[in-house]
Amino acid sequence: MIYQMTTETDTGVGVDGVAVWHERLGWAYGLTADDPAVRAAALVRFADAERNTRNALDRYYRTCRRRYSPRRKAASRNYKEIRTYSLPGALWDRPTGPDIVAWPGLSYALLYLEWEARYPQEWTRHAKEWGTKQALIRDVAVAHHEETVRTKLAELIEIVVQRPYRCKDREYVRVARAVDSDELRGRLATAARSDNPWARRHAGYVLWLLDHPEAPNTRHIWQTWLAASEE
DSSP: OOOOEEOHHHHSOOOOOHHHHHHHHGGGGGGGOSSHHHHHHHHHHHHHHHHHHHHHHHHHHHHHTSSOOTTHHHHHHHHHHHGGGSTTGGGSSEESSSOTTTOTTHHHHHHHHHHHHHOHHHHHHHHOOHHHHHHHHHHHOOSOOOHHHHHHHHHHHHHHTTSOOOTTGGGHHHHHHHTOOHHHHHHHHHHHTSSOHHHHHHHHHHHHHHHOTTSOOOHHHHHHHHHHHTO
């Protein structure tokens, strides 16, 4: 599924407030819990939500196979409503109006990214959407987040630089540049001094990019920096 921003008219779903998001997806915070039992319970809820979403999509597809069906619009609207009870479906079709900082779904976008960062195998097995991951990282790469969100983004960057590269991880450089701070640099410096070879390379590279904002984050720049750092 392509992540895109649409208008309320396009989706048939209005701009919901924080309370509505919590009612639909509050359970999803269990997906990143440290307690395996809490995480397992959240995965059961997730499986139920995904089953409902697939069923709604199947019903919509059945209406599309007919030459004309007055039920098609209703089935489409129902599918788009049902998928708001799961991830990443709830994050698709973000309305064009709200700034990402003011968007009520921001905390769940961060949750989806945190799930991928902390439990990548579970995320890949249950909710893999590389295009959504990339789009969300690019969306949150703005400088005017409140402090709690900036701290969460710094934590995500710290986690990501300590592991082998995964698809779209390079997009986190955008976020690092957007929320550059002493706190973030401290986290990266600690990682760059660790015994973890992935952390030393990735964190060191991000720190270098922060010091050289004019440098593009390309494969050539990465390879050049890596060769120089290992001399």
